[in-house]
Amino acid sequence: MISQAIPEASIYQPRPAKLIRTEAIAEREKLFEFEFRDGGELGHKPGQFVEISLFGIGEMPNSISSSPTKNCSFELAVRNVGNVTSALHGLTEGSTVGIRGPFGNGFPIDKLKGNDILIVAGGIGLFPLRSLINYVLDKRSDFGRLMILSGSRTPQERMFVSELEKWQERRDMELLETVDRGDEKWTGNVGVVTTLFPKVDIDPQNTFAITVGPPVMYKFVVAECKKKAIADEQILLSLERRMKCGVGKCGHCQINGVYVCQEGPVFSYAEIRKLEEAI
Amino acid sequence: MENRIIEKQNMDVFVNNLINSDAEVVGAKRKDGKYAFGKxxxxxxxxxxxxxxxxxxxxxxxxxxETLIKFxxxxxxxxxxxxxxERVILFGVHPYDIKAxxxxxxxFSGTNPDINYLSRRAKVTIIGIDCxxxxxxxxxASxxxxxxxxxxxxxxxxxxASYVVAIGSSEGEELLGxxxxxxxxxxxxxxxxxxxxxxxxxxxxVALSMSAEDLPELLDKSWDSPVFKEKSEKCLSCGSCVMVCPTCFCFDVQDDIALNLKQGERYRQWDGCMLVDFALVAGGENFRRDSETRFRHRMYRKGKYLWERYGKLGCVGCGRCASACLAEIASPAETFNTLKEERRQHD
Known part of the structure; x- marks a missing residue:
C-alpha cells in the first residue's frame, strides 16, 4: 500500500559517547569533550549541531564547539540553563551520554575559502563560532584575513578566556573585544558588539560576515554589515530555535515553512530577509 | 481501477470475517451522539x-x-x-482522512524516514468510504x-441497496477475495x-471561496492582515484545533523513568504550534510568544508551508478544528475566505 521502504535504523537512536574531559569556561558554562564508544568520528562541519541525550532526563540540541580538524573527539560548550544542561554539568569524566547528529547545514566552508572572514560573536554565540575559528586557524592558508569582534555582557562572562588571549597574540588574525558593562580592571572597549564595527577596515567585496549571538543582536549586526557594504549573500547568521528532533519532523524549529534543523541553522541574510519572524 | 459490488446484507459478514482474521479492525462507532474510531x-x-x-x-x-526508545x-x-x-484494518475512512x-x-518518509511511523503504516490497510x-x-468539496x-x-x-467497492491495491483485492x-x-x-x-x-x-491552489499565493500577500489579530484575541491557546487535526504531526519528546531510577523510556507525544511554549527555547526566548503569531503560523502551515514543502495542502477540510474550537475561530476556510475578501477589496 505504501511504497516507502521501512528504514533499518531509528533516526531517534543516539550513539553512546564517553565524556573524557570537562573544563570550566565561566560561571554557568562548561566545556565537555566526548569520544564515541564505538571509536568512530562525529564527522561534522563547523556550525552544525548535535542532539545530546542524558537518558532519564532528556535530549537537547547543542552546537559543536570543536573544529573537525581536531581528530576523533569533539567538544560541546554548554550553558547551564535547564534540566538536561544541569544534569550534564553534574557529570563526571567517564560517564556515557547519547549523541545524535551532526545535524544542520553548518557554515559554507567552500564559499568562505579564499575570502576574508569577519566573525561577530555575542556572548555564547562564540561556542559554535569557535569551531569555525579553529578550523580557519588550522587551515590558515585557505582563507584571507580573520577578524573577530566579540562582545560579552561583563568581563566575568567572557567565554574561552585563555583562547581569547592566545588569539589576541597571534599575528595572523585580529581580535577586538568589548563588554556591555566594564569593571575596575577592564581596560578594553565598553559597549555592545556593534560599537566595534567602526574599528575594523574591511574589503566588502571579499568579506563574509558571520554572526552568532542572542536573537536580539542580529538586526543590529546586519545593519552594521550593510553600512560596511557587505552584500546580503555574504552576511551569515546562525539562528537559534527549539530543534527538538533534529530531523525535520517535530515542527518546533519552524520559521514559516523553513525547518531550521534541516535548511539551517546557518542562513545568509539574503535567504532570510523576507522570511518573517526569522530575526 | 476494478469495481465490485457488496450487497448490503453481506457487509456484516465481510466485516466480521475481517474481525476474525489476524488484524485489528477499527471503524467509526457511536459515542455520546457523535462518532469515534475504535476497535x-x-x-x-x-x-x-x-x-x-x-x-x-x-x-x-x-x-x-509512542515509545521510541527503552533504556x-x-x-x-x-x-x-x-x-x-500491529496489523490494523481501518474500515470506513473518509476521503479527506485518506488525503491527510x-x-x-x-x-514521515523522504530524507529522514521515520521507522516508527513507516512500520505502522506498512501494517495498516485502508478501506475507505465516500462521505x-x-x-x-x-x-x-471545495x-x-x-x-x-x-x-x-x-x-x-x-x-x-449495495456498496460499490473500488479496488485500490492488490492487498485490497486479496481481502475482498x-x-x-x-x-x-x-x-x-x-x-x-x-x-x-x-x-x-x-x-x-462551507466552501473555500477560491481554488485551493491559490492559497499559497493569497497567504503570501496576507501576512499583515488584521484578521490574525482579530481572531486570535479570542484564542484560548488550548490546542484543541491541532489535537483533532488529521494533518498535524508535530510532536514533543520526553523521558520517563521508573521509580527505581534505572529503567525508563523515551516517548514522543503530540504537540501543537498553538500551544504557548511550542517555540520556547532555553533561556526564555519564545519565537511565537503571542497568540496572533501562533494563530497565523497554523493558518500558514495549513495553506502554504506544507504545500510548498510536500506538495500537499496541510488542510483537508474535515471541519474537526471548527467543531472543537470553543472560541469559534479555528476554521481555516473562514480565515482564508476573509483574507480573500480583504484582497479583493484591496485590488
Whole structure:
C-alpha cells in the first residue's frame, strides 16, 4: 500500500559517547569533550549541531564547539540553563551520554575559502563560532584575513578566556573585544558588539560576515554589515530555535515553512530577509 | 481501477470475517451522539454513514503517545529503539482522512524516514468510504478532498441497496477475495455511484471561496492582515484545533523513568504550534510568544508551508478544528475566505 521502504535504523537512536574531559569556561558554562564508544568520528562541519541525550532526563540540541580538524573527539560548550544542561554539568569524566547528529547545514566552508572572514560573536554565540575559528586557524592558508569582534555582557562572562588571549597574540588574525558593562580592571572597549564595527577596515567585496549571538543582536549586526557594504549573500547568521528532533519532523524549529534543523541553522541574510519572524 | 459490488446484507459478514482474521479492525462507532474510531468487536458496532469522527484515524499511525526508545541506566548505558506495529484494518475512512494520511506518508518518509511511523503504516490497510452526509463544518468539496482516487486499498460507496467497492491495491483485492461475497459491478451501478458522489458534493455548507491552489499565493500577500489579530484575541491557546487535526504531526519528546531510577523510556507525544511554549527555547526566548503569531503560523502551515514543502495542502477540510474550537475561530476556510475578501477589496 505504501511504497516507502521501512528504514533499518531509528533516526531517534543516539550513539553512546564517553565524556573524557570537562573544563570550566565561566560561571554557568562548561566545556565537555566526548569520544564515541564505538571509536568512530562525529564527522561534522563547523556550525552544525548535535542532539545530546542524558537518558532519564532528556535530549537537547547543542552546537559543536570543536573544529573537525581536531581528530576523533569533539567538544560541546554548554550553558547551564535547564534540566538536561544541569544534569550534564553534574557529570563526571567517564560517564556515557547519547549523541545524535551532526545535524544542520553548518557554515559554507567552500564559499568562505579564499575570502576574508569577519566573525561577530555575542556572548555564547562564540561556542559554535569557535569551531569555525579553529578550523580557519588550522587551515590558515585557505582563507584571507580573520577578524573577530566579540562582545560579552561583563568581563566575568567572557567565554574561552585563555583562547581569547592566545588569539589576541597571534599575528595572523585580529581580535577586538568589548563588554556591555566594564569593571575596575577592564581596560578594553565598553559597549555592545556593534560599537566595534567602526574599528575594523574591511574589503566588502571579499568579506563574509558571520554572526552568532542572542536573537536580539542580529538586526543590529546586519545593519552594521550593510553600512560596511557587505552584500546580503555574504552576511551569515546562525539562528537559534527549539530543534527538538533534529530531523525535520517535530515542527518546533519552524520559521514559516523553513525547518531550521534541516535548511539551517546557518542562513545568509539574503535567504532570510523576507522570511518573517526569522530575526 | 476494478469495481465490485457488496450487497448490503453481506457487509456484516465481510466485516466480521475481517474481525476474525489476524488484524485489528477499527471503524467509526457511536459515542455520546457523535462518532469515534475504535476497535470493532462486531460488525454491528460499525457506522458507515457517519458524518465526522471526533478524532482522525491518525492515532493508528502516529499514536498520541509512542515509545521510541527503552533504556536502562547502569555501568553501561543500554538503550534500544522500540518499534511497535500491529496489523490494523481501518474500515470506513473518509476521503479527506485518506488525503491527510497521504500527507503524513510524505512527511514521515523522504530524507529522514521515520521507522516508527513507516512500520505502522506498512501494517495498516485502508478501506475507505465516500462521505455522503458531510459535517456542517466540513469544506472538503471545495478543497478537492471529498473524494479520492488514491491512498486506499478499497473504497466503498453506498448506492442504496449495495456498496460499490473500488479496488485500490492488490492487498485490497486479496481481502475482498478471501473475506467478502462480491459480484461484478454493472455500468448502471457505477453511474449511481457518480450520482451519489455528486449529490454529496452539493450538501457541503462551507466552501473555500477560491481554488485551493491559490492559497499559497493569497497567504503570501496576507501576512499583515488584521484578521490574525482579530481572531486570535479570542484564542484560548488550548490546542484543541491541532489535537483533532488529521494533518498535524508535530510532536514533543520526553523521558520517563521508573521509580527505581534505572529503567525508563523515551516517548514522543503530540504537540501543537498553538500551544504557548511550542517555540520556547532555553533561556526564555519564545519565537511565537503571542497568540496572533501562533494563530497565523497554523493558518500558514495549513495553506502554504506544507504545500510548498510536500506538495500537499496541510488542510483537508474535515471541519474537526471548527467543531472543537470553543472560541469559534479555528476554521481555516473562514480565515482564508476573509483574507480573500480583504484582497479583493484591496485590488
Amino acid at each position: 470493532l468487536a462486531d460488525a454491528t458496532e460499525l457506522c458507515l454513514d457517519y458524518d465526522l469522527a471526533l478524532y482522525p484515524p491518525k492515532s493508528y499511525l502516529l499514536p498520541p503517545k 536502562e541506566l547502569g555501568e553501561e548505558l543500554e538503550a534500544e529503539p522500540v518499534v511497535e506495529a 494520511i497521504e500527507l503524513l506518508d510524505v512527511a 455522503l452526509n458531510p459535517n456542517p463544518n466540513a469544506f472538503c 478543497l478537492g478532498t471529498a473524494t479520492t482516487d488514491t491512498g486506499f486499498d478499497l473504497m466503498l460507496t453506498d448506492i442504496g 478471501k473475506y467478502a461475497v462480491t459480484r461484478e459491478a454493472t455500468q448502471s451501478e457505477l453511474v449511481q455511484r457518480d450520482e451519489q458522489r455528486q449529490k454529496a458534493l452539493a450538501k457541503y455548507k
